[in-house]
Amino acid sequence: MNTNSNSIDKSSVLLVDSANSPSLQKYGVSFHWWSAEPTSLHCHNFYEIFFVTRGSVLHEYNGRIHELPTRSLCLLRPGDIHRISPAPDLSCMHMNLCITPARFDRLLAALSLSKEDFLEEKSCFSQLDESDAAFFFHRAEQINLLLHGNDHRVQPLICELLSEALCALFRSREEKESRQPIWFTRLLQQIHSPDNLSITASQVYDLSNFSAPVIIACFRQYTGKTVCEYLRDMKMRHACSALSDTDISPLELSNLLGYASLSHFSRIFKETTGMPPAAYRKEKNRKKQAGTGK
Numbered sequence: 258m259n260t261n262s263n264s265i266d267k268s269s270v271l272l273v274d275s276a277n278s279p280s281l282q283k284y285g286v287s288f289h290w291w292s293a294e295p296t297s298l299h300c301h302n303f304y305e306i307f308f309v310t311r312g313s314v315l316h317e318y319n320g321r322i323h324e325l326p327t328r329s330l331c332l333l334r335p336g337d338i339h340r341i342s343p344a345p346d347l348s349c350m351h352m353n354l355c356i357t358p359a360r361f362d363r364l365l366a367a368l369s370l371s372k373e374d375f376l377e378e379k380s381c382f383s384q385l386d387e388s389d390a391a392f393f394f395h396r397a398e399q400i401n402l403l404l405h406g407n408d409h410r411v412q413p414l415i416c417e418l419l420s421e422a423l424c425a426l427f428r429s430r431e432e433k434e435s436r437q438p439i440w441f442t443r444l445l446q447q448i449h450s451p452d453n454l455s456i457t458a459s460q461v462y463d464l465s466n467f468s469a470p471v472i473i474a475c476f477r478q479y480t481g482k483t484v485c486e487y488l489r490d491m492k493m494r495h496a497c498s499a500l501s502d503t504d505i506s507p508l509e510l511s512n513l514l515g516y517a518s519l520s521h522f523s524r525i526f527k528e529t530t531g532m533p534p535a536a537y538r539k540e541k542n543r544k545k546q547a548g549t550g551k
Contacts, residue, residue: 270338271299285360286415288400292350295342304361305333306422312349315342328390332381352397354419383429437479455515458484493529500538507534
């Protein structure tokens with residue numbers, strides 16, 4: 258579920274102040290379990306990461322409501338407004354990890370991360386796999402036991418768990434960004450159609466309902482190339498295959514791939530392969546004959 262809620266009445270939002278937490282004041286970090294009781298609508302002047310260890314929760318977050326299942330990980334930044342309640346007819350439990358802004362900045366620096374990595378809300382959510390979730394749960398149990406004994410080892414373990422959580426959120430962000438949109442996958446399939454061997458960059462833009470700047474940005478993000486570089490490499494791969502396996506002339510191949518002249522095609526081909534088309538075909542034929550004993 259991901260629905261809009263009514264606009265937030267800021268006067269009803271409770272500020273949870275780090276000054277009221279002895280652990281945050283002394284160590285800059287804290288940890289606690291939270292069972293099925295709903296929370297009030299509130300914000301913090303510190304960072305909080307919560308991890309759903311059992312059941313599902315309804316999470317109101319900056320005016321939107323999400324249902325978060327078991328193994329959900331969420332980062333709350335100072336000023337984020339939220340509240341948590343159990344999903345209907347389900348028992349639930351989650352753990353809370355809190356850290357002051359100063360300690361958070363030092364932790365990010367140690368992890369070679371920056372606040373910019375968590376500016377967008379999509380960067381603040383992740384769904385852990387079973388292995389990572391098992392580690393979180395096991396480490397949380399250790400922390401909980403040590404807390405009761407006021408053990409000095411508990412603060413480093415909380416920092417370790419916070420580090421793992423931030424790294425998991427960062428990995429999830431990168432994975433989301435690396436997922437190629439369906440429309441872009443379909444665009445590449447069209448480009449690679451045998452009917453589009455002579456396609457130009459302007460024709461690529463016409464194939465999509467998206468603007469040229471969007472398409473250009475997607476090519477850079479998902480292929481690491483400009484549109485022209487991608488088309489050049491695609492055409493050169495086809496040219497290499499055609500020169501090796503068919504009798505098509507370089508002039509015919511040049512026209513087929515949409516080049517304005519044979520000299521232009523030959524220059525691009527030589528820049529790509531290190532030899533002109535005729536020499537490339539001769540070398541490939543020589544290797545074939547050598548391979549068959551001819």
